[in-house]
Amino acid sequence: MPPSGQVAGPRTSPRGRTSGVTALTNLRRALARTRLAPLVAFPKRAARVARHDARVVGASVRWLFTSREHTNYTYDLTTLNRTHLAWYVAAVCDVPVASVRDWFAELEGDEELRGHILATTATAARRGLADRAVRYGRRLGWYAMVRARRPAHVVETGTDKGLGTCVLAAALLRNAAEGHPGRLTSVDINPEAGYLARARPWADVADLVVGDSAAVLSALESPVDIFLHDSDHSVAHERAELRAVEPRLAPGGLLLSDNAMHTGVLPSYAEKTGRRFLAFAEKPARHWFPGEGIGAAW
Ligand SMILES: C[S@@+](CC[C@H](N)C(=O)[O-])C[C@H]1O[C@@H](n2cnc3c(N)ncnc32)[C@H](O)[C@@H]1O
Numbered sequence: 001m002p003p004s005g006q007v008a009g010p011r012t013s014p015r016g017r018t019s020g021v022t023a024l025t026n027l028r029r030a031l032a033r034t035r036l037a038p039l040v041a042f043p044k045r046a047a048r049v050a051r052h053d054a055r056v057v058g059a060s061v062r063w064l065f066t067s068r069e070h071t072n073y074t075y076d077l078t079t080l081n082r083t084h085l086a087w088y089v090a091a092v093c094d095v096p097v098a099s100v101r102d103w104f105a106e107l108e109g110d111e112e113l114r115g116h117i118l119a120t121t122a123t124a125a126r127r128g129l130a131d132r133a134v135r136y137g138r139r140l141g142w143y144a145m146v147r148a149r150r151p152a153h154v155v156e157t158g159t160d161k162g163l164g165t166c167v168l169a170a171a172l173l174r175n176a177a178e179g180h181p182g183r184l185t186s187v188d189i190n191p192e193a194g195y196l197a198r199a200r201p202w203a204d205v206a207d208l209v210v211g212d213s214a215a216v217l218s219a220l221e222s223p224v225d226i227f228l229h230d231s232d233h234s235v236a237h238e239r240a241e242l243r244a245v246e247p248r249l250a251p252g253g254l255l256l257s258d259n260a261m262h263t264g265v266l267p268s269y270a271e272k273t274g275r276r277f278l279a280f281a282e283k284p285a286r287h288w289f290p291g292e293g294i295g296a297a298w
Pocket residue numbers: 072139156157158159160161162163164165187188189190193211212213214230231232237
């Protein structure tokens with residue numbers, strides 16, 4: 001009998017079961033030190049991978065039968081990822097995170113823009129390959145950065161349908177209404193690009209240019225306050241765009257890249273040119289696509 005006040009051990013468990021559990025724990029510890037360990041852990045590891053892959057396969061199958069998009073996918077961000085994006089913009093632009101959240105809400109509450117995107121998509125020549133939904137993903141961050149920095153000139157390379165172009169133009173229109181006007185140049189090599197961005201009021205502040213982005217950047221006349229690379233995502237082309245835009249950047253200009261999850265071009269460039277760099281990785285909600293990101297150098 002233990003002296004009174006001392007704990008006597010697991011009295012509620014039968015002695016046999018306790019020693020069985022201890023023996024199993026000891027066996028597991030012993031096995032973990034041997035070459036058999038990966039084999040013993042295999043069923044548990046395989047079950048975890050299978051659970052993860054089943055979720056991806058489920059989302060992929062759902063998407064195959066519910067979406068029409070074949071490239072440049074659109075999606076919402078997870079709630080947590082959106083929080084991370086707000087903090088990312090706050091850090092890059094040195095503004096309160098509450099303002100960034102307000103700008104996110106401003107874009108998402110812009111019913112005129114939402115209605116325009118839905119209506120134009122429904123009648124567009126490429127409507128068979130576009131979803132009847134408005135999902136901005138990381139473009140929320142682009143919008144907030146334009147609202148935070150109030151640039152006089154934004155340049156986007158890679159227009160595609162014009163979703164990002166409309167988002168950037170909407171931010172410029174809000175800035176103008178507050179006394180800070182600005183213009184957007186959006187460049188695409190495809191003359192059919194930009195069908196969403198040809199309507200007013202967005203077209204009032206957006207110039208759609210057809211051509212190779214590196215060549216167009218080299219011929220720009222007005223200084224660039226925010227530059228966004230989202231065109232040919234090869235390393236060589238991203239570098240060529242940065243080389244072309246550098247002499248045209250306004251003092252303190254912000255460089256953004258949509259290639260941040262694929263190349264190290266912008267972080268290397270930031271280091272070489274004495275800038276800071278931060279990357280944000282998207283996490284799409286209910287989608288198989290792992291997401292893109294935003295790289296920022298300033
Ligand atoms: C990913 S999409 C752009 C997406 C767009 N920024 C958005 O927010 O949805 C890439 C676009 O870059 C264009 N592109 C590819 N190579 C290019 C080049 N050398 N110069 C200009 N545009 C190019 C393509 O035609 C395509 O429309």
